[in-house]
Amino acid sequence: MKLSIDDLHKAFESRVRLGIMSALAVNDSLDFTSLKEFLDVTDGNLATHIKKLEEEGFIEVQKSFIDNKPNTSYSMTTEGQKAFEDHLKALESIINSQK
């Protein structure tokens, strides 16, 4: 099977979004603060990228309260998992084809 640049998902062009997906791929769920620490970005920046991934249906949000403080955590949807895996496969084949 021949894969090309077209198979790379546009949603993953940004490093931050790629980072969010990678972190959520190996953790059941992560809260906003943890994601912010791992990615080393500002609140606003992270929120924008999360919004975008949420619109794509790749991640879902769970809102809850811990000690009366709102706590938001994120996890990957099945759809997100599939898109991320396809993206990784496409990356792999592009690199292999250029060797």
Next chain:
Amino acid sequence: MKEERDYIQDIAEIRSMMERSSKFLSLSGWAGAMAGIYALAGGYVAYNMLDFNPDTIYYSSPNLSAVIAVAVLVMVLAIGTAIFLSYRKANKRDETAWNAASRMLLVNMAVPLIAGGILILILLSKGLVGLVPPLTLLFYGLALYMGSKFTYDDLKFLGLIQMGLGLLSAGLIAYSLFFWGIGFGVVHIVYGIYMHLRYER
């Protein structure tokens, strides 16, 4: 259109993020070696100065409370050193020590440790002192085995060794303090030096 090295950079980023977000890699090898030294010192004090050497399951010692105090001191020193050195290592790597990965590591280790700790307190209250060295080794081994998923894989082997020594010393109670010194002392020192040479140089 992106260059090939951009894609390679993407993959490097993905790898690093997956590892950093799921594994706590600031665990210090030196902390392991130091814990071993504290344990050997504690074992020496218990055996030579407090004359503590259980040879049967029911064992009574006039110095039992002093022995427990020494054991608690060893534990506090070991945990304190581990926190301090890991904190320093995390700072050097420009990471925070208290993150989602280290929380998972602590929670997973705490479950077997607390269950084991309560069991050991119950046994102590019933005079089953001889079971304490084997059970501390066994539950500590279980905790390491559980924790290894959230940090270096090598921790799994350390856990298996501690469990093995614990079971062995449960069969040979007369040598249990010796096995305790091997497990918490010698094995920790060897493991700490190995981890330092492998990951921190």
